[in-house]
Amino acid sequence: MPRLQKYPAPPIIDSIVELRLERKFDDSEISRIVKAIGKNYDRVDQLNEADVSIRVEGQKVTPSVANHRPVQILSNSDQTDFFRLERQKLHWSRLPPYEGWEALENRIEIDLQSLPKKVGFPKLERIGVRFLNRLDVPLGSDQIYRYEDYISVHIALPPLLNPHGPYMWTVVKEFPEKGLGTKITSGVVNQELPFTMAILLDIDVYTTANLPEGRDALFGRLNELRHFKNEIFEACITDKARANFQ
Amino acid sequence: MTFPFSVATQSASPIHFDVDLGSTGDYRQYEFVRARDSRSDKPSTVYYATAEQRLGDRLFEATAAAKKWTAVVAMRLHPEDRRRIFAQLDRLHDEGEWHEASTPLRLESYKSFIRALVSGQISGKPSLAITANGNLTAIWHSQHGRLLIEFQHGDRVRYLVNHLIDGSPERAAGETSASRLQVVLAPYSGVDGFCAA
Numbered sequence: 001m002p003r004l005q006k007y008p009a010p011p012i013i014d015s016i017v018e019l020r021l022e023r024k025f026d027d028s029e030i031s032r033i034v035k036a037i038g039k040n041y042d043r044v045d046q047l048n049e050a051d052v053s054i055r056v057e058g059q060k061v062t063p064s065v066a067n068h069r070p071v072q073i074l075s076n077s078d079q080t081d082f083f084r085l086e087r088q089k090l091h092w093s094r095l096p097p098y099e100g101w102e103a104l105e106n107r108i109e110i111d112l113q114s115l116p117k118k119v120g121f122p123k124l125e126r127i128g129v130r131f132l133n134r135l136d137v138p139l140g141s142d143q144i145y146r147y148e149d150y151i152s153v154h155i156a157l158p159p160l161l162n163p164h165g166p167y168m169w170t171v172v173k174e175f176p177e178k179g180l181g182t183k184i185t186s187g188v189v190n191q192e193l194p195f196t197m198a199i200l201l202d203i204d205v206y207t208t209a210n211l212p213e214g215r216d217a218l219f220g221r222l223n224e225l226r227h228f229k230n231e232i233f234e235a236c237i238t239d240k241a242r243a244n245f246q
Numbered sequence: 247m248t249f250p251f252s253v254a255t256q257s258a259s260p261i262h263f264d265v266d267l268g269s270t271g272d273y274r275q276y277e278f279v280r281a282r283d284s285r286s287d288k289p290s291t292v293y294y295a296t297a298e299q300r301l302g303d304r305l306f307e308a309t310a311a312a313k314k315w316t317a318v319v320a321m322r323l324h325p326e327d328r329r330r331i332f333a334q335l336d337r338l339h340d341e342g343e344w345h346e347a348s349t350p351l352r353l354e355s356y357k358s359f360i361r362a363l364v365s366g367q368i369s370g371k372p373s374l375a376i377t378a379n380g381n382l383t384a385i386w387h388s389q390h391g392r393l394l395i396e397f398q399h400g401d402r403v404r405y406l407v408n409h410l411i412d413g414s415p416e417r418a419a420g421e422t423s424a425s426r427l428q429v430v431l432a433p434y435s436g437v438d439g440f441c442a443a
Contacts, residue, residue, distance in 0.1 A: 009321040013317065079310045079313035079317075080317060095314065095317035096318070098321075193365060194365045194425060195365075245321075
């Protein structure tokens with residue numbers, strides 16, 4: 001029986017697990033992986049992404065394309081489950097409705113088990129768990145969206161600047177004793193529900209230390225990252241926000 | 247094939263460019279063209295796309311965009327509603343049934359429909375259709391009549407009601423914002439599963 005989620009209507013808008021690899025896959029390995037893991041998905045899209053660089057010196061503007069990257073995106077027919085394969089990256093994401101960590105973990109496990117034997121379990125350089133949350137703050141009776149009642153991290157502003165419009169902040173912190181790092185970003189994003197203000201709370205927890213060398217160890221480490229991510233999330237929201245997720 | 251995009255600079259107004267992929271659409275043969283008369287300040291993403299997109303891909307892209315966007319409000323949408331709407335979207339974009347002259351679903355119209363649903367402006371289990379210009383239309387049938395709402399860009403709606411009132415047919419049509427639907431449809435509410443509560 002699946003475990004009940006803590007919140008019936010979690011504010012998660014994207015849940016991501018990313019494995020960065022020590023070496024690059026070559027073209028034939030990418031083809032093999034897509035063929036093997038593609039069986040777990042309904043659709044395969046092959047894209048090319050390009051980095052565009054623009055150099056501006058006075059009146060002289062020099063644009064160029066720096067890198068082209070082949071990217072394979074595997075997805076389900078509901079467009080909620082995605083597996084993204086790059087030369088040096090394996091990336092899973094789940095869009096709402098979020099069905100819980102176990103469901104995401106289970107999909108990753110099935111995909112990793114499907115990796116061709118010739119490829120094996122790749123040597124890792126970094127692993128990350130990143131969850132994007134959107135807090136929908138309702139309009140108050142005074143016609144002000146009091147987001148500070150929903151998120152516990154505030155920017156102290158002088159009265160002159162209050163109330164204010166959009167904001168954005170990022171906090172980066174390393175936890176050497178845990179061997180983890182985190183980057184937390186919050187800001188006002190596009191409103192999706194009428195009469196609400198949408199606040200992003202993006203929590204990225206990663207590690208480059210004690211990296212697992214096999215599937216079983218990977219899930220143990222991912223769980224550590226996920227628990228720490230949850231701890232940060234709970235520390236950043238208020239009871240008023242929690243009531244909103246019921 | 248050209249793709250416009252803009253670059254913000256610290257010292258001046260944005261610089262506007264077109265990336266010209268020529269007639270082949272080959273992303274390796276690009277050329278940057280400085281746009282002289284660009285009205286857009288919004289940066290855009292440069293995609294590689296083939297010149298002639300397959301019908302199946304166009305239909306998939308329309309449904310995929312709608313399904314992906316649904317994710318942003320899925321926590322407020324009943325799972326059964328979501329399943330029913332997705333199944334209808336798939337049927338509406340079935341390649342085998344598709345007429346070449348038709349327009350796939352416009353995402354902005356779909357957003358207006360879903361926003362009306364999650365904010366409680368509409369409810370029930372309407373049939374869905376797509377107009378010739380890609381707008382989503384929801385249709386409620388009841389024993390005594392029919393309500394049709396076309397969802398347009400930016401939460402605007404057009405509605406048409408056909409209803410029997412005391413045995414006499416009554417018709418009403420109008421255009422308003424989704425947030426006003428409950429008010430304008432109040433005379434027909436509570437009748438045989440019509441949408442306005």
